[in-house]
Amino acid sequence: MAQVLPAEGDLRRIIGDGEGVPDGEVEGLTDHDLIELYRGMVLLRTYDERSVVYHRQGRIGTYAIFWNHEAMQAGSVYALEDDDWIFPSYRESAIGLLRAMPASTILSWWRGHPAGWWNPADYNVASICVPIGTHVPHAAGLAWGKKLKGESACAIAYFGDGATSEGAFHEGANFAGVMRAPLILFCNNNHWAISTPVSAQTAAATLADKAVGYGMPGTRVDGLDVLAVYEATREAVARARAGGGPSFIEAVSYRAAPHATADDPRAYIDLERVEEEKKRECLGRYEGYLRRAGLLTDEMAESVRSEAADLMREAIAAAEAEPPADISLLFDRAFADPPSSFEADLAELRQVLGDDLG
């Protein structure tokens, strides 16, 4: 039945603070799992930090930063099976890395090169959704469609706090509820939609409150705690597979970086809060947990980081080595059977541009 934690209730947490708050455990997670989660977070962190550098170097275009969102992404994806579908927003642009998508593909996407346009069925990762929240009904439809086919796969849709104000979010969530679609609505509440605080998005006490209206359970979790995110998602996945329908997870974090490389948050954000958040960022917190558990040494951490750095070096080289896209790509991907006018348009364009540019 629909349930929601009280507005002022504590967020679900597993990771302690190394002082007064003790570390917890997630039942069923092995040491290997804990290290794999770490590896995923480091991969995402490295991708993100390198991307900001690549942008400054003019090697990729405008880039939506996801620094300090790694726990939400790595933790939730780890609770999925490979045949479950992921519907990312642009804030999760690199989430395909966790499904072995080449980093060069995602870098190519941010370079505006057609090599960055992947087939969702290759990874069960939908295309990056740029408009806000409009992919929520897609995820609902896919989950419903899988259920109709008698398959056990579920879907997860990622979106931010701002997306919950969109009509598409409402229609998708409502559809999923009515169809009892095996869907996880994963709301990354980082408190900011560019410059608009979450308090200006909704009068609801929490975003998870919205779940009640869709007849699904809502839960609030510390979005900087990878283990709590994993555990909450695992519960939602289990419910979905058991025929219990969709769930809403509000993962609470704080955006400690600009919205995107084109954004200057100094005009609107609380800079002191940002500094505090940077100190308790999610990767450092998880490293602390692993070290306290005796699972991570400096050597291992260094090795995981350098592995990720190597991967990014190779990826940007591969993305930059892509030959320039031929202008025929303007025309040959929009329809299975392009109209004859496209051929004439292309011929004229080649002629005007000169064959050497074609």
Place this chain on the structure above:
Amino acid sequence: MAELTLVEAVNDCFHTELERDPWVLVMGEDVGRAGGVFRATAGLRDRFGPDRCVDTPLAEAGILGSAVGLCMAGWRPVCEMQYDAFSYPCLDQLITHVGRYRWRTGGKMEFPLTVRMPYGGGVRAPELHDDSPEAYYVHTPGVKVAIPSTPADAKGLLAAAIRDPDPVVVLEPKLHYRTLRGEVPEGEHVVPLGKARLAREGSDLTLVAYGSMVPLAEQAADALEGEASVEVLDIRTLKPLDEEALLASAAKTGRVVIVQEAPRTAGYGAELAAILADKAILDLHGPVLRVTGYDVPYPYWQIEDAYMPSVERVVAAARKLLEF
């Protein structure tokens, strides 16, 4: 052949296509238990079950958005928008995703969905049950658009849309849902997209029309009998357009009047006129004229007849051009 009304032909198409392909499903508001407000989907829920003729929540963007996800899961959804003007919330999905997703996947993933809706006025209905929104759809890259004018084409074009690997929007002239009867082939019947239909041959002037304006154009041709030999070209598929048929008719008669129910400015008729200006200029004996609705909100029904293109307006335009 069976003698069917236009809406019965739509229904016949559904029964045939759902039987033929187990991945086709119909979804929309009131399409299941009620069989559609115009009965276009009557009998489907009983025959194919509630999972293949789905009563959805009242959510046009949700219908089309979840249809995108259904395509990803391997389904071939046919979405009903209950009325023309109720379809506007789905334009967001159509523009931001439906028309782009194949392209976005490098052409590797198909989105074989169909959106169909009754359109047009003349039925004495309340506000926003009368619009002709085809230009919005035609203007959306990655989407095909068809508008039948006969029962046989209503069945055949819808079948082609359902079988097409890309998204197709089909607008059905609700004015003629029950007023037009015609021979409809039984069983599978497909009218290929992109092929116009010569509704009537003539040699002096071409009336170019689609959907509910085709019978009107034919009446105008009748009215001009004795004065001029009038050809009527039924465009049938607005995108992709059968440009060859348009240019052939223009070359033959040298005079073209385009009849369009939608408001005039930047309507589909403007595109046809531009193509004629570009490619038929030397064949034309006079300007390309348009008879259209006006650039106003679709009116209260007590004066809707004044808004709609009429036989009189079409005849007047034809005479003007014949005398040019």
